[in-house]
Amino acid sequence: MEKDSxxxxxIGTIRIMSSRPSPVEAISEALRELxxxxxxxxxxxxxxxxxxxxxxxxxxxxxxxxxxxxxxFWKELKLEELVLARGCANGHELAWQDFLIRYREKLYDxxxxxxxxxxxxxxxxxxxxxxxxxxxxxxGVRVSRLDFYMGRGSLEGWLRTVVAxxxxxxxRKQKRLVSLDEQEEDGVQxxxxxxxxVVPADSRLSAAVDxxxxxxxxxxxxxxxxxxxxxxxxTEIGRVLRVHESTISRRLEKLLKNLRKxxxxxxxxxxxxxxxxxxxxxxxxxYLQLDVAKKLQENRPAAFQEDKGSx
Amino acid sequence: xxxxSTLLRQRLRATEDRSxxxxxxxxxxxxxxxxxxxHERERVLEHISRCSPCREIVALATPDAxxxxxxxxxxxxxxxxxxxxxxxxxxxxxxAGSTAAMILGVALLLRLSPPQKxxxxxxxxxxxxxxxxxxxxxxxxxxxxxxxxxxxxxQVNTQSGSADVTEKxxxxxxxxxxxxxxxxxxxxxxxxxxxxRPSRSPVVVADLRGQDFVNKTxxxxxxxxxxxxxxxxxxxxxxxxxxxxxxxxxxxxVAGSQFQGTNNFVIPSNSAGSNRGVMTFYSFQTHTGGSNxxxxxxxxxxKRPLTKHLGPPIxxxxxxxxxxxxxxxxxxxxxxAITAAKSEAGPSSEGLAGSPAFTRRALSPDARAQIAGVSQxxxxxxxxxxxxxxxxxxxxxxxxxxxxxxxSVVSPNGLEIWAGGNDAALMHSHDxxxxxxxxxxxxxxxxxxxxxxxxxxxxxxxxxxxxxxLSQDGGKSWIVQD
Numbered sequence: 001m002e003k004d005s006x007x008x009x010x011i012g013t014i015r016i017m018s019s020r021p022s023p024v025e026a027i028s029e030a031l032r033e034l035x036x037x038x039x040x041x042x043x044x045x046x047x048x049x050x051x052x053x054x055x056x057x058x059x060x061x062x063x064x065x066x067x068x069x070x071x072x073f074w075k076e077l078k079l080e081e082l083v084l085a086r087g088c089a090n091g092h093e094l095a096w097q098d099f100l101i102r103y104r105e106k107l108y109d110x111x112x113x114x115x116x117x118x119x120x121x122x123x124x125x126x127x128x129x130x131x132x133x134x135x136x137x138x139x140g141v142r143v144s145r146l147d148f149y150m151g152r153g154s155l156e157g158w159l160r161t162v163v164a165x166x167x168x169x170x171x172r173k174q175k176r177l178v179s180l181d182e183q184e185e186d187g188v189q190x191x192x193x194x195x196x197x198v199v200p201a202d203s204r205l206s207a208a209v210d211x212x213x214x215x216x217x218x219x220x221x222x223x224x225x226x227x228x229x230x231x232x233x234x235t236e237i238g239r240v241l242r243v244h245e246s247t248i249s250r251r252l253e254k255l256l257k258n259l260r261k262x263x264x265x266x267x268x269x270x271x272x273x274x275x276x277x278x279x280x281x282x283x284x285x286x287y288l289q290l291d292v293a294k295k296l297q298e299n300r301p302a303a304f305q306e307d308k309g310s311x
Numbered sequence: 312x313x314x315x316s317t318l319l320r321q322r323l324r325a326t327e328d329r330s331x332x333x334x335x336x337x338x339x340x341x342x343x344x345x346x347x348x349x350h351e352r353e354r355v356l357e358h359i360s361r362c363s364p365c366r367e368i369v370a371l372a373t374p375d376a377x378x379x380x381x382x383x384x385x386x387x388x389x390x391x392x393x394x395x396x397x398x399x400x401x402x403x404x405x406x407a408g409s410t411a412a413m414i415l416g417v418a419l420l421l422r423l424s425p426p427q428k429x430x431x432x433x434x435x436x437x438x439x440x441x442x443x444x445x446x447x448x449x450x451x452x453x454x455x456x457x458x459x460x461x462x463x464x465x466q467v468n469t470q471s472g473s474a475d476v477t478e479k480x481x482x483x484x485x486x487x488x489x490x491x492x493x494x495x496x497x498x499x500x501x502x503x504x505x506x507x508r509p510s511r512s513p514v515v516v517a518d519l520r521g522q523d524f525v526n527k528t529x530x531x532x533x534x535x536x537x538x539x540x541x542x543x544x545x546x547x548x549x550x551x552x553x554x555x556x557x558x559x560x561x562x563x564x565v566a567g568s569q570f571q572g573t574n575n576f577v578i579p580s581n582s583a584g585s586n587r588g589v590m591t592f593y594s595f596q597t598h599t600g601g602s603n604x605x606x607x608x609x610x611x612x613x614k615r616p617l618t619k620h621l622g623p624p625i626x627x628x629x630x631x632x633x634x635x636x637x638x639x640x641x642x643x644x645x646x647x648a649i650t651a652a653k654s655e656a657g658p659s660s661e662g663l664a665g666s667p668a669f670t671r672r673a674l675s676p677d678a679r680a681q682i683a684g685v686s687q688x689x690x691x692x693x694x695x696x697x698x699x700x701x702x703x704x705x706x707x708x709x710x711x712x713x714x715x716x717x718x719s720v721v722s723p724n725g726l727e728i729w730a731g732g733n734d735a736a737l738m739h740s741h742d743x744x745x746x747x748x749x750x751x752x753x754x755x756x757x758x759x760x761x762x763x764x765x766x767x768x769x770x771x772x773x774x775x776x777x778x779x780x781l782s783q784d785g786g787k788s789w790i791v792q793d
Contacts, residue, residue: 076346114371152347153340157372161336161343164371168364209322218353221323222360228320229327230366240370260315281315 023067030071038079043087043095053086057150082151089134089144103159104129110160114167124170128163205280208266212259220255227252328361339365343373688744690723690730697721697730699744711738711747722763731760735774739786752780752789 031051035041040050057077058070065073087095107129112121134144149158213221219241226232226240234245234252241248260281267277334342334355341347342355359365688699691706695717698706711730718732728740735756740747758776765771768785771792779792 113375148335148337150335150337152337153344157340157344157374158336160374161340161368161372164368165336165339167371168367172364205318206322206325209318210326213319213322213326218357218360222356222366224319225323225327225360225363226366226370228316229323229363230370232370236370239375240366240373256315259319263315263318281318 027067027071030074034074034079038083040079040083040087043083043098044090044092045083045087049086050083053082057082057152060150061152077151078154079151081155082149085146085149085151085155088132089146091142103156106156107159107163110156110163111167114160114164124163124167128159128166131162131166204267204270204272205263208263208270209259211266212262215262216255220251223248223251224255326361327363333362333365334358336368339368339372343369688723690721690728690744692718692721692730695719695732709744711740712749714749719759720761720763722765724765727765727767729763729765729770729772731763731772731774733759735760735778737763737772737786741785750786753791755791756780 031054032047034054035047035050040046045053054074054077058065058073062069062073084095084098088099108122108125111125111128112118115121115124128145131145134142134146136143145162149155213224216224223237223241226237227234234248238245238248263281264274264277267280268274272280338347338351338355342352342359345352347355359369688701689703690697690699690709692698693706697709697711697716697718699709700706714736716732716736716738718730720731722729722731726741726743728738728744730738732738735752735758737750737752737760738747739750752772756774756778758774758778760772760774762773763770768783770782770786772780772782772789774780780789781792782789
């Protein structure tokens with residue numbers, strides 16, 4: 001009697017398990033569904049290759065994730081654009097036709113917008129276009145840059161990012177290869193002494209500032225770094241963070257006030273008296289406000305500011 | 312000592328992490344397009360806050376168009392205080408503002424429209440004020456001398472009352488009509504009203520063109536003022552007669568000898584007769600042979616009457632119970648008369664509300680609501696087709712008589728619909744468009760009818776050939792006008 005009930009329970013469990021699809025079956029089913037929902041076959045991709053591409057994307061961004069999460073992730077991908085890019089990477093003619101129709105002019109526009117120069121933008125876009133087509137080979141296989149598009153964002157946005165990345169890389173290479181004559185002309189090689197040299201700060205001051213910076217959120221630090229290091233205008237910072245420049249202005253002002261308080265507190269924690277801490281900073285809010293006002297009036301049209309850093 | 316900004320610049324640069332592994336373009340693009348999950352987004356944000364090249368890439372790759380659009384709305388994901396919304400630029404505010412402007416415009420239009428209670432002539436006002444006074448034997452309409460009466464100039468001589476008014480106004484003609492005036496004041500005793508009520512109430516007078524009016528004294532003596540007050544509240548008091556009968560066409564007998572229904576009177580205002588007017592009113596023949604005007608309207612002949620809907624005439628049966636209309640009849644209790652009137656669709660507020668004497672504009676909202684059911688169709692002619700609509704949004708083509716005429720003009724007047732077209736074609740419906748009959752103007756009628764002015768039995772039709780045809784019997788006979 002007891003054995004019968006146990007057997008019946010096992011049979012029931014087996015029946016329940018058999019009615020529920022296994023993870024492999026669920027993934028296969030989802031892949032088939034996704035495959036039929038996009039133009040993969042139109043661009044010469046078969047189900048196996050399509051599955052390989054999606055597995056590649058999932059392995060890169062959500063490794064060792066359960067099947068359900070994988071399926072959700074795949075469904076959020078820009079599959080139509082992903083199969084187009086991979087079709088182009090495979091050299092499929094129809095895929096290239098579609099790509100050229102949709103993105104060739106956009107690519108030029110993007111490059112012109114980034115370089116602020118028609119000729120330079122066209123040259124940059126042509127260079128990117130060559131990379132996308134795949135002019136280099138690796139182990140005898142043509143390597144297309146489109147192979148690195150994973151479909152998380154739009155293909156147009158990816159192209160814009162690729163162009164921007166290429167532009168930054170070129171600039172940095174160009175900077176390293178600048179001739180001595182140009183440096184001399186720029187007054188870099190034999191530049192005059194800084195009239196306001198940065199006095200090596202007290203180690204306590206550096207430590208206090210580092211501590212204060214360490215407590216900032218990533219976004220606050222991004223605002224400060226964009227403003228003080230990259231010399232970006234408030235408008236440019238606001239564009240990146242999707243807020244109005246006045247919001248950035250208020251935020252900067254608040255940040256500097258809090259930072260100053262924290263630095264003073266940090267200096268006092270390191271044994272300074274308040275008067276000493278204030279003197280060490282030798283700055284006050286009025287100056288910072290003036291500085292902010294001055295920055296607000298700046299209107300730099302150049303898209304890419306020269307890094308005034310030490311590198 | 313270094314300033315804080317210099318210090319920050321120095322320390323920020325020092326804490327830049329150059330050993331970080333940069334996110335690939337796909338991830339940076341996903342960050343820009345805000346499709347990354349929160350934890351991954353935070354990781355990218357942390358990186359670009361410490362990586363100058365990636366900050367540059369993100370700054371360059373952020374499309375301007377997207378930014379311009381997104382500046383209006385701050386994504387909550389980045390945790391920045393939302394910018395102030397300009398409430399006055401919101402669509403809801405715009406909609407509310409435009410609605411208010413429309414309402415204001417309509418109100419102004421209504422205010423600027425011709426007043427319903429026009430200033431009466433001083434003499435008329437004087438007479439009106441003195442209506443409560445018993446009026447002596449006034450003039451009696453001489454129904455047997457219409458032609459003679461039509462030749463009389465619009466000269467008004469006040470016989471009763473103190474005012475002497477002479478109306479000589481070729482440019483601003485004064486129309487005058489009068490019926491028998493009451494011989495005695497009404498009694499305060501309801502039971503005795505039938506006996507004491509004036510046998511002939513005062514009627515109409517001059518300078519009321521375009522105005523609805525009502526003989527309130529008549530109503531108060533004969534009908535339920537409670538139920539009719541809503542209808543008559545906004546109408547001016549019919550002025551008392553101030554002169555002898557100036558002459559006008561006799562009313563047609565509609566229902567026996569007791570009651571005379573809707574009538575239109577051509578009232579010459581000067582000797583040339585060029586300034587005629589049309590008076591429409593309900594009147595009741597009294598036992599003395601005169602008539603009482605209950606409600607009425609005077610309009611210019613050259614203009615379309617303000618009355619849009621000619622209602623059915625008041626049934627004589629509803630009034631026949633009153634001793635007022637039956638010589639020697641027994642006194643009827645007002646309550647019984649009211650009950651009888653209501654039950655037989657007599658001169659109740661509903662029946663009177665359908666009177667052509669009322670314009671909707673002149674009525675109170677309650678009264679307008681009461682007569683709302685009278686209106687059935689709106690009519691118009693578009694591209695030679697006669698169209699009708701009950702809601703002004705859906706129009707149905709009407710083909711009177713199935714003759715496929717090319718219509719040029721339509722003149723709806725309550726249930727009386729007149730429509731004209733080319734070849735002097737004239738169609739008439741007396742039941743609101745249910746049935747039609749072809750009207751023959753005459754053998755000499757030519758051209759396309761381009762104007763139809765109808766007021767009761769009086770119809771004036773003009774054609775493109777310059778002809779004018781007038782009918783005073785609802786279209787049965789026509790005469791060519793000069």
